[in-house]
Amino acid sequence: MVDSVNNLSSHTLTHAEKQLLSLGLSFIPTNNKLPLTSIETAMDRLTRGLKLKDFFGPRGDYDPDAFKHKFMKPSEWTPKNRDISESTYALIQRIETRTTQILKKYKNLNGYVYTGETNTNLPSTMRQALRALKTNKNIVIKPADKGAMTCIMDKTAYINEAHRQLHQPMYYTPITLPRKQILCDTINPCLTALHTRRLITYRQWTYLTARMKDKDRKFYLLPKVHKPNTKWPQANMPEGRPIVSDCGTESKRASELIDHFIKPLAIKHPSYLKDTYDFLEKIRNKVIHKDHILVTGDVTALYTNMCITRTLNILRRELALNPQRNRPDEEIMTLLTTIMTNNDFTFNDELYLQVFGTAMGKTFAPNLANLYLMDLDKEAMDGFRIKPYLFFRFLDDIFFVWPGTREDLDEYQDFLNAQIPNIKITLNISDTQVDFLDTTIFKHTTWRDTTLQSKVFFKATDTHQLLHTTSFHPPHTARGIVKSQIIRYKRLCSYREDFDEACTTLFHALSKRGYNRRDLRKTKHDIWHNYNRKVRTDNDRLIIPIVIPYSTLSTRLVREWKKLIQEAPQFQMYRTIAAYCKHKNLKQLLTRAALD
Secondary structure, eight states, X not given: OOOSEEXXXXXXXXXXXXXXXXXXXXXXXXXXXXXXXXXXXXXXXXXXXXXXXXXXXXXXXXXXXXXXXXXXXXXXXXXXXXXXXXXXXXXXXXXXXXXXXXXXXXXXXXXEEEOOOOOOSSOHHHHHHHHHHHHOTTEEEEEOXXXXXXXXEEHXXXXXXXXXXXXXXXXXXXXXXXXXXXXXXXXXXXXXXXXXXXXSOHHHHHHHOOOTTSBOOEEEEEEOTTSOGGGXXXXXXXOEEEEEEOTTBTTHHHHHHXXXXXXXXXXXXXXXXXXXXXXXXXXXXXXXXXXXXXXXXXXXXXXXXXXXXXXXXXXXHHHHHSOOTTOOHHHHHHHHHXXXXXXXXXXXTEEEEEOSSOOBTBTTHHHHHHHHTHHHHHHHHHTSSSOOEEEEEETTEEEEEEOSOHHHHHHHXXXXXXXXXXXXXEEEEESSXXXXXXXXXXXXXXXXXXXXXXXXXXXXXXXXOOOOTTSSSOXXXXXXXXXXXXXXXXXXXXXXXXXXXXXXXXXXXXXXXXXXXXHHHHHHHHHHHHOOOOOOOXXXXXXXXXXXXXXXXXXXXXXXXXXXXXXXXXXXXXXXXXXXXXXXXXXXXXOOSSOO
């Protein structure tokens, strides 16, 4: 099994540091206190929800995907006590009284409630290791680009790799002044025009507005440790996947609006794949000739090599070819042009501007990439003298069945690489099986015919580093992760023996992370024999959520609140569920987009 920790730095990890990092970046240390305000906020949210349900009744006609319900801050309006029924008001009083009684039994100091957690999931040596890693300014800790591995890099090597990429003038250029003012001065008039034409509401206009106080974009790298060492630009540092964090920036919300309008255009082409399951529905059990070649392709650095001018021209063309009433085409083009041509960001206190390509991290990037390769898909499917069979593409990954010879395929690859400047595709071929997304597609031949079948594919760098059972999560979280993984295996595997093999690999990894093998086998048996996909109904919306940070105190409060609600006749049709907020995990404690 692949080691879950890859130390690329000159820092020698202590035994405690290795143990800590091997728990995985999703691991949450035990938290024995909660801010009193978090409990008050949870109770206020619950009682507000009860008032709204009493005031409005079931809202079965509410569609969260409708445009009128998107792009706005959640409403904070709450019915007055005089506007709700006496029974609901009495229920709220009982909830508040019972909460006060419970909190009196817990220690309260400096605005925190000590929750009474008796056991810690990190011994003192590992807590010291956590503090040492957090304060070590000479290393950078990041998750690997693929495989859930944790990588420790020398800060100098990390900066050198970032500078190697940022000093490529085709893609980036250093600048002295930020572009935030330009973005605000362009985005906001567009939004005002949409509001004036009543294409967005006042609440949407308020939410979407760009502000000078919004966050700056940050550049960071995810190390591609799955690449061969011979291709690493430095002996102790692999190539990094460039990411520009767009969270909370002045362009983030406008990017969401753009994505809303371009997504319907991006999924129209016949080679489009929504996800792995969509792919399997389209190719599994398809009959092919036993001598046909299975092929996958990978587009090299797709986002980085998307020419901005060509991107904008393609979108303008697709908007014109697919007219839609009340879609603000000119404003979409203005917003996208401004955001793509003013995508500035900071790295190590230096300011850069992206002059070519689309940054990974933009909300619209995946759908824009689909549009960018739409012409290539058409030529790939119909433009060559030999037509591939079952041609599909998921972003930068391509799959098809080739009915010609290998020599023809070499010519076909050259044909594909001549379609779009800077877009290069590398094909991988096999007579028997190929790996695509998280599946292995293989030929199954009988006396009658040859069909395509599938099984789970584990990448060479896959550490199977799922949540450790001692992590400070609700107990059902670990059970849910196991169940979801086994369900995924069942859906990906055509045959029982492949399902068994995938589960064996998973169970071998999980048994080292505190999972009970007997429970794992029982879950596997139940899912293989009894699992049926659930169809969502309107009744699924009739829920009363309780949102609160996880702790033993929280579970006690949830239990009491549920009991009181279930005793109220007016809420019998609703299902009360707990949605626990998680505390900071190791990733949040040890990794940062920006360098210190």
